[in-house]
Amino acid sequence: MSEVVIQVTNLQKHYGSVQAVRGVSFEVGEGEVFGLLGPNGAGKTSTVEILEGLRHADGGTVKVCGLDPERDSNRLKQQIGAVLQQTSLPDKIRVEEAIRLFAGFYDRRADTDALLDRFQLGEKRRAFYHQLSGGQKQRLALAMALVNDPRVLFLDEPTAGLDPQVRREIYAIIEELRQEKKTILITTHYIEEAERLCDRVAIVDHGQVIAHGTPKELKNRSEGTTRIEVRLGQPEADGTLRNLDAVADIHQFDGTYVLHSTSVPSTIVALVKHLEAEGNELQGLEIATPSLEDVFIELTGRRLRE
């Protein structure tokens, strides 16, 4: 790995009796896009906010650009940019006022007009913040994270709650930043986001990293199996579907059965015969190549829900 820019070792964070982060460790190299993938409440935001210097760590060590986010807070903040899970600005601030104001807080300043143009906010520069759409607000949040031309970017759920069209726009922007070799730490609960944008991913659940590697490495863990999702008219007794041909593994979520099969044709033929014999109805069938979602299901027995 190139020079390590973010280093997290055995990080701990609790809120009262709730242990939000339990011994998280990972490293991110210069120019790398690293994803923390996990469901809501997994401890991703707590981890990122400790790295940004917004929260106090209860244990472990963290270093960003060689600095301690709590002790060297001001020096570190000069070098990082961040998009919070929810960015709020005063309703009556104009787009150009906001970006210029924030640029003024840093020693190194990017060209704010160029940033607004790059994020397609040039025409909106005189608009008030409350007049912007969700996507425009998020683009402004990204632009504001770049006003100091940061070495490291923290993006906490940058596309959560945005419609697919806007989400794709944000992906394109992040891909551009990736080409510019910015070091980026991104948290997400969208599988496709992690697969598409990240060089490496850590899967986080209940405050712990349960797997990490490149998306490809992680997917290779379930190599040889294909996911078949089945919705049935009536529920099946435990274990009956597991006994079908070529089924390696099975999980059930709210009436949907997720089968991991080593041979799709064998499993499907067996499934159809079985249902016919039982008089059960096949309401839906979906076949998907292995994804990070499968890795997550294998590891936790749960689904990564939006």
Add this chain to the structure above:
Amino acid sequence: MSATMALTGVRMRLALRNRAFVFFSVVMPIGFLFGFFLVFGRGGPDAITYLLGLVLALSVMGSFWGLSIQLVSFREQGVLRRFRLTPIGPGPLLASSIFSNYMLTLPTILVEVVAARWLFGMKNWGNIWSVIVLLTIGSAAFSALGLIVASVTNSMQETQVINNLLWSVFFFLSGATIPLPVFPEWIQHIAFYLPATYLVAGLERALVLHANLVAVSADLLALTASVVVAFEVSRRLFRWEPEQKVSPRAKAWVIVAVIPFLLLGAWESRTNRGVTEMQQIFHTIAPHGLSFTSPGK
């Protein structure tokens, strides 16, 4: 410093785009002016000078109101959280509150002075330098007080309750609406434990008695102490997020903020200086047409 100035500029613009701010900081003080002058100021130019002191004091005192609400709403909405990601600390944010507030009070003050002079025929300008310095430091003192209110309250409702409470005390007990000499003497002494009373007393002396900076130095001292202590306390109590708790040690600082006023109040009570002077001024002006009646002292 440049961050503070940039923040000051933006916050002034935000305030001017806010209708509630314009009402409470511009329309209401000017309303007070006409109310006071028309009802109590029929007696002539000296009465107008006296009343101008009260109106100016009210305009400056009101500043803590909008300021605390703006800061609390910024914290509630998560705006401060976004500022927290940047290298500026609480200092520039708090200082810009004081500066923007002062700059925004100036036009109101100007309108009030112009109206007193040209609409109501005020002749006596008093000691203009003392007036300017008192208004400047007074504005900073009440802004800093607003910052403390913003730091110790968690929601808009709480802020409103505390603001109402403070405002009523300042409004009725500082001599800004009801001249202090009208009250029983023990209340007059209590009034001198309030920072607001020093502003009113100082402005009255500067306007009516032409008191120079040396003569109003005790009032200036009280107000300056209030700026320094209140600013430092608000810096220590500052919270970026509603979830952050104020530590008990930080809360103790609020008590520290009160100490200068306890000392000053005790000193005033012993020397009787402020109470006597306010009575003197009032009795010089009252026979010329103020509609209040004094308890015959």
